[in-house]
Amino acid sequence: MENIILGLLLLQSRTIYQLRKRINDGLHLMYSCSTGSIQAAIKKLLRNGCITASENTENGKLKKIYSITDSGKACLSSWLNSPIDIGTAKNPELSKIYFMGFTEKEIRIKLIEKHVADLKRLHSDLEKICNEGEALSSEMQNNDVLFFQLQTATYGRDLMKFNAEWYTRLLKTLKD
Numbered sequence: 055m056e057n058i059i060l061g062l063l064l065l066q067s068r069t070i071y072q073l074r075k076r077i078n079d080g081l082h083l084m085y086s087c088s089t090g091s092i093q094a095a096i097k098k099l100l101r102n103g104c105i106t107a108s109e110n111t112e113n114g115k116l117k118k119i120y121s122i123t124d125s126g127k128a129c130l131s132s133w134l135n136s137p138i139d140i141g142t143a144k145n146p147e148l149s150k151i152y153f154m155g156f157t158e159k160e161i162r163i164k165l166i167e168k169h170v171a172d173l174k175r176l177h178s179d180l181e182k183i184c185n186e187g188e189a190l191s192s193e194m195q196n197n198d199v200l201f202f203q204l205q206t207a208t209y210g211r212d213l214m215k216f217n218a219e220w221y222t223r224l225l226k227t228l229k230d
Contacts, residue, residue: 055095060130063122173218180211
């Protein structure tokens with residue numbers, strides 16, 4: 055979570071609310087977050103000198119705005135320049151499929167039908183993000199940050215498509 059926050063703060067300074075919204079709007083495939091998990095990560099980053107906090111009054115409300123420090127940039131750079139860990143690419147929900155033989159057939163079918171519908175909805179949302187990103191990237195040539203953000207969205211879109219197709223085949227097999 056700390057690295058996600060550092061990356062978002064490298065793009066722009068944000069409040070905890072803005073961090074949570076940005077993670078939920080576009081990064082939820084990588085991390086699910088609660089306000090509590092963000093607050094815990096913020097405390098750790100503040101303690102380690104990776105970020106700073108400033109206060110700003112907006113519409114009569116006091117807001118804490120967090121910004122990345124040079125130390126935080128170095129920590130993020132170290133993480134970004136380390137090898138990609140294949141061991142973290144896990145899907146804990148597959149264990150539910152592994153043990154699904156212990157449930158009744160009707161329940162299995164309903165659960166998988168709902169999951170397919172959710173995957174298709176998520177695929178559609180990611181398709182919109184990809185289309186918007188592609189339009190934006192054609193306007194902003196040579197933008198490496200946008201390029202890799204778009205690649206991540208494309209990965210998510212393609213993964214949701216694969217998962218929807220895979221679960222649809224499983225569903226067809228169960229119904230036959």
